[in-house]
Structures are given as C-alpha cells and as structure tokens.
Amino acid sequence: MTSQHLSQALRPGEDILDVDPHPELAGRQARPLRFITCGSVDDGKSTLIGRLLWDTKAVKEDQAATLRRDSTGKQNELGLPDFALLLDGLQAEREQGITIDVAYRYFSTDRRSFFVADTPGHVQYTRNMATGASTADLAVLLVDARAGLLEQTRRHATIAAMMGIRQFVLAVNKIDLNNYDEAGFQAIARAFREIALSLGVRQVTAIPVSALKGENIVTRGDDVMPWYSGPTLVEVLEKATQRTGQTTGFRLPVQRVSRPGEGFRGYQGTVAGGSIKPGDSVVVLPSGVEANVKAIVTYDLVRNAAVHGDAITLVLDRPVDVARGDMIAAIDQRPMTGRAFTARLVALSPDGVVPGKRYWLKAGSRRQRVLVRPTSQLDLSTGNWDDATYLPVNGIGVVELDFEDVAIFDSYETNRDTGAFILIDPESLNTVAGGMIDGRRSKTGRFDALPDADRATVTLPARLLEAFLKTEFARSHAGEIKVTGPEEAEGE
Amino acid sequence: MNVIEHGRGKPPLDPHLKALENEAIHIFREVAAEFERPVMLYSIGKDSSVLLHLALKAFHPGKLPFPLVHIDTGWKFPEMITFRDEVVARHGLDLIAHTNPDGLRDNVTPFSHGSSRYTDIMKTQALKQALDMGKYDAAFGGARRDEEASRAKERIYSFRTPDHAWDPRNQRPELWSIYNGMIHTGESVRAFPLSNWTEVDIWRYIQAEKIELVPLYFAKRRKVVERDGMLVLAEDKRLELLPEEQVREEMVRFRTLGCFPLTGAVRSTATTLDEVIAELEIATVSERQGRAIDRDQSGSMEKKKREGYF
Numbered sequence: 001m002t003s004q005h006l007s008q009a010l011r012p013g014e015d016i017l018d019v020d021p022h023p024e025l026a027g028r029q030a031r032p033l034r035f036i037t038c039g040s041v042d043d044g045k046s047t048l049i050g051r052l053l054w055d056t057k058a059v060k061e062d063q064a065a066t067l068r069r070d071s072t073g074k075q076n077e078l079g080l081p082d083f084a085l086l087l088d089g090l091q092a093e094r095e096q097g098i099t100i101d102v103a104y105r106y107f108s109t110d111r112r113s114f115f116v117a118d119t120p121g122h123v124q125y126t127r128n129m130a131t132g133a134s135t136a137d138l139a140v141l142l143v144d145a146r147a148g149l150l151e152q153t154r155r156h157a158t159i160a161a162m163m164g165i166r167q168f169v170l171a172v173n174k175i176d177l178n179n180y181d182e183a184g185f186q187a188i189a190r191a192f193r194e195i196a197l198s199l200g201v202r203q204v205t206a207i208p209v210s211a212l213k214g215e216n217i218v219t220r221g222d223d224v225m226p227w228y229s230g231p232t233l234v235e236v237l238e239k240a241t242q243r244t245g246q247t248t249g250f251r252l253p254v255q256r257v258s259r260p261g262e263g264f265r266g267y268q269g270t271v272a273g274g275s276i277k278p279g280d281s282v283v284v285l286p287s288g289v290e291a292n293v294k295a296i297v298t299y300d301l302v303r304n305a306a307v308h309g310d311a312i313t314l315v316l317d318r319p320v321d322v323a324r325g326d327m328i329a330a331i332d333q334r335p336m337t338g339r340a341f342t343a344r345l346v347a348l349s350p351d352g353v354v355p356g357k358r359y360w361l362k363a364g365s366r367r368q369r370v371l372v373r374p375t376s377q378l379d380l381s382t383g384n385w386d387d388a389t390y391l392p393v394n395g396i397g398v399v400e401l402d403f404e405d406v407a408i409f410d411s412y413e414t415n416r417d418t419g420a421f422i423l424i425d426p427e428s429l430n431t432v433a434g435g436m437i438d439g440r441r442s443k444t445g446r447f448d449a450l451p452d453a454d455r456a457t458v459t460l461p462a463r464l465l466e467a468f469l470k471t472e473f474a475r476s477h478a479g480e481i482k483v484t485g486p487e488e489a490e491g492e
Numbered sequence: 493m494n495v496i497e498h499g500r501g502k503p504p505l506d507p508h509l510k511a512l513e514n515e516a517i518h519i520f521r522e523v524a525a526e527f528e529r530p531v532m533l534y535s536i537g538k539d540s541s542v543l544l545h546l547a548l549k550a551f552h553p554g555k556l557p558f559p560l561v562h563i564d565t566g567w568k569f570p571e572m573i574t575f576r577d578e579v580v581a582r583h584g585l586d587l588i589a590h591t592n593p594d595g596l597r598d599n600v601t602p603f604s605h606g607s608s609r610y611t612d613i614m615k616t617q618a619l620k621q622a623l624d625m626g627k628y629d630a631a632f633g634g635a636r637r638d639e640e641a642s643r644a645k646e647r648i649y650s651f652r653t654p655d656h657a658w659d660p661r662n663q664r665p666e667l668w669s670i671y672n673g674m675i676h677t678g679e680s681v682r683a684f685p686l687s688n689w690t691e692v693d694i695w696r697y698i699q700a701e702k703i704e705l706v707p708l709y710f711a712k713r714r715k716v717v718e719r720d721g722m723l724v725l726a727e728d729k730r731l732e733l734l735p736e737e738q739v740r741e742e743m744v745r746f747r748t749l750g751c752f753p754l755t756g757a758v759r760s761t762a763t764t765l766d767e768v769i770a771e772l773e774i775a776t777v778s779e780r781q782g783r784a785i786d787r788d789q790s791g792s793m794e795k796k797k798r799e800g801y802f
Contacts, residue, residue, distance in 0.1 A: 031511045032688075101663065103644045104637045106690045113508055115688060127665060134667040255521040260554035268550075270518045270669075299549035300502075310510075311517035311550070324525055348665045362670055365522070420668045429674040434667040 032113045033240055036132040038156035039142030044173045048142060048211035049105060049118055055218035058107035102132045111238045126159060126394035127348040130434055133163035138240045140169045145178040148188050154195055155380040161199035162344060162396065164416050168196050168204045169236050176210040182227045205236050248415045249333025250274035250282065253364030254326045258313055266297055266313035267322055272364060272417035274330055277305040281331040284322050286406040290331060291316040325366040327408045335410045335418055340441040341401045345391060349425065349432035353391040363409065363421035371402040372423065400441065412436035502702065509697050513546065516685035518669060519648060520550035523683045524557050526673035527630035534560040534587065536572045537749040538705055539634035539686060542694055545703050546685060548583065559586040561622050565614040566591055567602060567751040569725065575706045592618035602753040620656050623680065630681045638690045648687050654678035695772055699765045709768065711745040711760040722756030
C-alpha cells in the first residue's frame, strides 16, 4: 500500500532538476523542501524533529552540551538529551514545557535541504499551524501508535489541506511501544488515507516509526519491522515534490519602480507565476495598458528569461504608468479583477474577524481597504461548514470581500502567491487573518472563478444540496463546479 | 524553461542558493518600498557582507536607497575597520559609524565592566541611540534563525516597540511571503533577509558570488592568548595579560567577528574559501561557540533581544 503511494509521490523530474552544474554541491540540486510537523505534545513531535536534526548532524556539539546541561535528569533511556529543549527556544516555553510559537529548523541530507516549521498542536494554536502551513509543500502528521487517530489529527489534516498542502506523511510514532504491530499500523494508515482523500489529498505515505530509537526516521528499522518495506521519513522528504508549477500565466506584482536615472525605468518584483522573456506581451493591471517586455535586468547582467520565484527588474518597450501594487501579467492569461470576491479565512487575532469593519488587505505588494462579511464557519470536528456572521480567533470561515478599488487575484487553488492575502486591523495594525481567494463574485452574488461554460455542473436533489454545499470538497472546488438544485436546472 | 544568466564570469547559482537569494531580494525591496526611513545594520562580518551583496543586487541598477549604520564599540579588530572603509569607498555607500558617547565618557571596556554590561552599553544601547537619532523605522540585520534557539522563533519582520523591545509571545503572524509593514509612529521593524540561511549557505554563497571578506576569516599565524577556554587575539596593546598568560603564535582563524576581546579564534589551517567550507562541513561545534556573550546563561540571547539587541 505504502509503496504504491510512494510511487505517486515520486513523479521523476517534476521537481528535482536533472542538471547539476556543481557536482560538489551535493544536496543543493533542488530547491529546499518546506514542510510542517503537526502533532500533540504526547505524540513525540519534539523527539521526532530532534531525531531528524540529530541524525542528520544539524546539532553541533556545543549546542548538545548546552542541552545536556539544561536537561539534567531529563535524559531518556538512550542517553540522548531532551530534544524538546533544543526546539522550544523561548524561556516561557521551557518553563511551561510546551511549544507556543512556530519555530523554523534547518537540516540537510546529501540529496536535499529542508526548512521545517515546527508548529504547536493545541486547538488554541490553530493560527500558528496555519502560519506554518502557508509556505509548506508537505505536512508530517504525527500520531501515537497506541492511541491511533485523534480528533486533532483530522483537524490538522483539514487545516493543512485548506492551506494548499497536497502531500501528507503520517508518522505512526512509538511503534516500539506497540510491539511493532503491523495490523495496528495498517488500520491507522487506512483510516488516515480515508480522511486525506475526503480532503482531496491523494499523496499519502504512512510510516511506522520510533522517533526515540531512530527507527524509520533517517535509518531503517528492518531489524524490528521486517514487514515494512516502504521508505523512511527522510526518503519521502527527499523525493517530495514542490508546488513550482503554477497553473496561471506570468504574474509580476510590482514592488517598486526603479528610476536611477533619466534613461532607465524598471519594475522590480518577484515572479509570482508563469515565466517571461523579452518580446512577450504583457498587460498592466488594473489600468489594462498593454506593452511588450524589452529586457530582464539583474545584477548579473542580462537574462534571457525569468521563471516563478525569480526576483527581477522588468523593462517594458514603451513608457507606461506603473506603480507599486500594480500587477504585470501575461496578456492572454489574465488574473481576475473586480471589487467583490469570496475567500476562506483563518482568524488569527483574539478579536476575531468582525463584519462591517474596514480592514486593510495586503496581497503581494498591493494594499487596499476591504469590507469583510463572514458567511460560514468550518466545524473542525465534523468537517461541516455552518452559517456564521463572525469568526472567533482560530476560526476558519468563508467570507465575502468587498473592495472600494479594483482588486487583482487568482484563486488560491490555481496560484498560491496571487491567491493569498492577509488582513490588517486598521487600529492595532496587527495581522488579524490569513485568507485564500476562492473566486470573484458577480453583482448577483454568484461565484465566478471560471466562466460557467468551463465548470462542471452538479445537479442535486434539494435535500442533498445543502449537505453537499457544506462539505470541504464543495468549498474548495467552488470555483470549478456549478451546483444547482433540480428546479434551477430545469429552468435553464 | 532553460534560463540563461550571463553572469560576471560565474556559473549560475544552484537552485538552493538561488531560492534563498530570491527571497532575500524580495524582502529588501518590500521593506524599502513600505518604510519611510530604512537603514541597514552593517557589522562587517561575513553575514553582513552577504547582506550588503544582496542589497546591491536588489536595487541594481540603482544605488542603495538607505544608509548603513555600523555600531563601533571601539574594540573591533583593526582589520575590520580597514575592510569597512574599503567597501564603503568601492560601492559609494552612505555609512554612519556610531559609538555610544556615554560609554566612551565612562570608559566602558570589556575588561572593566564584564562582557554582559559592556555589550549592553556599547552594543545594545549604542544601537538604540543610532536608530533613534536617524528616526529609522526599519532596520535590516543579518541574523539567521539557525544561529540560536530564540532566533528560530523570530519573524522576518520583527516588530519592535518604541523602546526597541521584542515581545516573543506577542509576535505578528507571518503567512506566505506577505509581510505586514504597517506600524504606528515610533514603532519599528527589524527585517531579516537572511532568516532562512544556514552558516553553510552563507559560505557557499560567498564562494559562488566571489564576495570579499575580512582576512580574519582565513587561517594565518596570529598572536593569541588562551583565556577562559577562548583563544583571544593578542595584537592590541589594550589587552592586559594576566600573570599566568602567555602569548603564542598559532595558525588560527575566526568563524564570527565581533569585539576582539570577546571573540575566540579557532585553530585552523584553512587559508582559502574551499578549505574553510571543507572545515565547516565536518565541524562539530556551532559558530556561536566562540562568542562569550552567548554563554553567560541559557536563554541569554532572548533576554538581550527583548532589551533591543539584534
């Protein structure tokens, strides 16, 4: 079962570049993989990350010495230091013995380097998990082999899927304390795969591990688990794919206009989708003015092309009015522009998200005023979306956004860079929510991420319609499907 | 797509370094665009050298749209100051060097006041003075999350109160690469473009981009004295030897650079970048081991940061 899923995760050539210009720089051939780890205190998450850092030699001797000094009396039976102390860097965390905030860790193997966002597991830290998940390509979900899946496993999986993560690893930890029981492991793996599928995540690898003993983390646990032939955790991470292929055309949110002298005018920003080369036709949004690319200027002289992720300076072939906050986009694959959108939101501040308040919204380099109206909230224990008018802290909801000026977005599903935004409270100036665009709303309130003609039509009897609209699937594919009841279908 | 970059006689960066470079340039541009008075903290060390190089790249073909501030304690290695002045001249930079006048007046030295108080007065307080004098609302620094446990929790935009304090329990959430640059008057942000870099990344980038460094990073026979388990450079007259101490000539280099009495050398034969990197790959101690100020107590970096240290 696992090997089958691994083969899905592999997809040769999708992310690992074939060309290695520096054979001596092993491990640097691919872009770093960003992943998050989720689990509760008792699942052994700190031990797992500590084990990853320890076995890949990311922990140095003096750090280990400090650890040993700080963890007097807390060493485990293998004589290893208390890894949690390595990870929980803040005094308050050490004092309370819990992880409060997202911590970022770095380690590398011969094949790849990794950025880990270590996120706290408690319900009250949903926002921290969402923060860590926002940039991650993969989620490692931890469960205790003896306890199996918990309600919070579903919660973590739901948040991770909603934030756009499409690869899950289920680390079934403390397998040693469960007598390396294969049947128990398989049952947990099966149940988890069902949850993942219901969230639209197909790349799932379940691994039986003992973080404490280091089995199936970096090194194999064949001696004790001869029945497991799948990959170790590190092997899965090394082969995981990245969301490099954005399905939208070229996008350049303009960060600043560079005018060092009379003769030069360049637009600086990071390519947020597609690619660009001199001669390509582009449109400046929201003005709609069209131009051609004259040159891509970087410090390293001239480039013949730029791809997603590149920080560039673009020179156009004619004088046009471009300012910070504008977007330069492919002329034939434009993003959505409009004043009304629908989005999903994670409320990050104790005040929650209040209807009728004029927040600042920042997306890419564009900042503008917005009115936010929550319409439903996700019940993380059932997976249903219930009607709501207010989102409390840690709440996940669907909201309607109404702008005073034109806004420019892609749906989050098609482009994580141009479909994401944050809300800023106009008084405290704090970041109070993270949001993901589902689509544009027309005047009648209907959603139109795709033209109707390009959407799949789903016709349901009235009694199923309501239930269907509350599912995660319906929400996350809202822009791609058109849902109608029987009467409406007949009417058309 | 096959991207060709006509480098300045260099092969293109590998994807890992390219991703880190792109992220840093993005942060530089975002801060420069959103804040009224940005400034870059320049400490002359390897991380600062990388930071400056990235800044030059970010704003090319224009000049840096902000000045550099160097907090000069008066106890830096002399080679650092020489190097700083050369770099400033070569790139036509606007550099402001600041020393805490109160510390000078009270004759505060690492020997007379102990490393903890000395660092507070000559570095933390001096930094606050310099930032206040320039009314800077954003300051770039070269800190990395892999350096120390409390830094692992720090945001890329690290929010500071009007008295420069950091509240680790009340940090702004930072999602995707969307940074919240909105602050009230008097508040400020420390921005860290190198947050996601590791020490190895720094060295590999220096090698790939041919970035010049202070020669102290390379091994040479230097006069040193062993004190509190640290090899202290003994080339400055102000270092008073204790009775049992003896100056020896040893082949040493520095992994980090700070104030010479507080920065330990390591025994090394690495005289080139390749050799330094090779040494680093098998290193078993972290670079901050040579820093006296980190070792005062567990959690001492967090304490200093809360008080306004970088």
